[in-house]
Amino acid sequence: MEGYECIKIERQxxxxxxxxxxxxxxxxxxxxxxxxxxELRQAFSRLDQNPDVHVIILSGSGKHFCAGIDLKSTASNFEKHLSEERGRAGERIRREIKWMQESITAIEECRKPVIASIHGGCIGGGIDIVTACDLRYCTAEAVFSVREVKLAITADLGTLQRLPRIVGYGKAAELALTGRDFSGLEAKELGLVSRTFDSMSELQDGVLKIAEEIASRSPLAVVGTKAVLLKSRDLYVEQGLDYVATWNSGTLLSDDLKEAISAQANKRKPKFSKL
Incomplete structure (x- = not known):
C-alpha cells in the first residue's frame, strides 16, 4: 500500500x-x-476492507513508538483561532478535536485485530493510540506517560476513556493526574501491556508469533470475537449474551466451522477462506 508520507504498510x-x-x-x-x-484514518479503513488482512501489527519507526502530538504543528493550527470570535473559535476547535478523535477510533473500529508493538517512548498521543488497540506488548525499557496534564491540556483523544477500562480507574487517574513516566515493566504490572520483552528483536519476534497464531484462526471467528468484546464493554451481561447469540445466529453455521471440525478430526491445519 503506497501513497503515504507518515506511515508505512508492509505485508509480512x-x-x-x-x-x-x-x-x-x-x-x-x-x-x-x-x-x-x-493517513492513519485512511490506512485503517483500507486495511479493514482488504480481505488479505487478518491481523495488523502497529509499531513505530526509529528510536521511539510515538512522542505524542507534534507541538509545533498543533500550535500553528490553533494560533489561527486566536483572532477569531471566541464562540466560533471554540466551535471550530471542538470539530478539530472530534476529527482527531475519529482518527484514533478508526483503530478500534477496524474489524481486524490490531496489536501494538511498543518500544522507546510512548507519550501522550501514543497512549491514545495503544489504548485503542486490541493487544499491547512492549520492551521492558519502554517509557510511557499520559503527559498532557504537564502541558496544561486535558487528554482528549481517548486515553481518559479507554485507559481506565484497561488498568482500572484508580491507576488510570494516578497516571493521568501526575503525568509521570512509567516503564514497560510497570506497564505490565498495571495491565496496560500483556507482556514485556527484553529487547527490540525479541519484541518483534514475539509479537509476530502471536499475530501469526491469530491469523491462522477462522477470520469470521476472529472478527466476531473482536466485535463482541468491544460491544460487551458497554452492555450488561444479559445484553452482551443476547448480542453474541444474535451474532452467532448469523455466522456460526459457516464453512469455517466445517473446516475446523474436519481439520481437527484429520489432525491437520485448517485452511480458511478470506472474508
Whole structure:
C-alpha cells in the first residue's frame, strides 16, 4: 500500500495475513501531525476492507513508538483561532478535536485485530493510540506517560476513556493526574501491556508469533470475537449474551466451522477462506 508520507504498510510475506503498519516520522519520533492523523484514518479503513488482512501489527519507526502530538504543528493550527470570535473559535476547535478523535477510533473500529508493538517512548498521543488497540506488548525499557496534564491540556483523544477500562480507574487517574513516566515493566504490572520483552528483536519476534497464531484462526471467528468484546464493554451481561447469540445466529453455521471440525478430526491445519 503506497501513497503515504507518515506511515508505512508492509505485508509480512506474500501469503501472510499479517500486515505491519508503522508510524514513520522517525526524525520527529513519530510525533502526530494533521497529515499523520489523516493517513492513519485512511490506512485503517483500507486495511479493514482488504480481505488479505487478518491481523495488523502497529509499531513505530526509529528510536521511539510515538512522542505524542507534534507541538509545533498543533500550535500553528490553533494560533489561527486566536483572532477569531471566541464562540466560533471554540466551535471550530471542538470539530478539530472530534476529527482527531475519529482518527484514533478508526483503530478500534477496524474489524481486524490490531496489536501494538511498543518500544522507546510512548507519550501522550501514543497512549491514545495503544489504548485503542486490541493487544499491547512492549520492551521492558519502554517509557510511557499520559503527559498532557504537564502541558496544561486535558487528554482528549481517548486515553481518559479507554485507559481506565484497561488498568482500572484508580491507576488510570494516578497516571493521568501526575503525568509521570512509567516503564514497560510497570506497564505490565498495571495491565496496560500483556507482556514485556527484553529487547527490540525479541519484541518483534514475539509479537509476530502471536499475530501469526491469530491469523491462522477462522477470520469470521476472529472478527466476531473482536466485535463482541468491544460491544460487551458497554452492555450488561444479559445484553452482551443476547448480542453474541444474535451474532452467532448469523455466522456460526459457516464453512469455517466445517473446516475446523474436519481439520481437527484429520489432525491437520485448517485452511480458511478470506472474508
Amino acid at each position: 510475506s506474500p501469503n501472510s495475513g499479517v500486515f505491519h503498519l508503522r508510524l514513520h516520522r522517525p526524525s520527529h519520533y513519530n510525533a502526530l501531525t494533521t497529515q499523520l492523523f489523516t
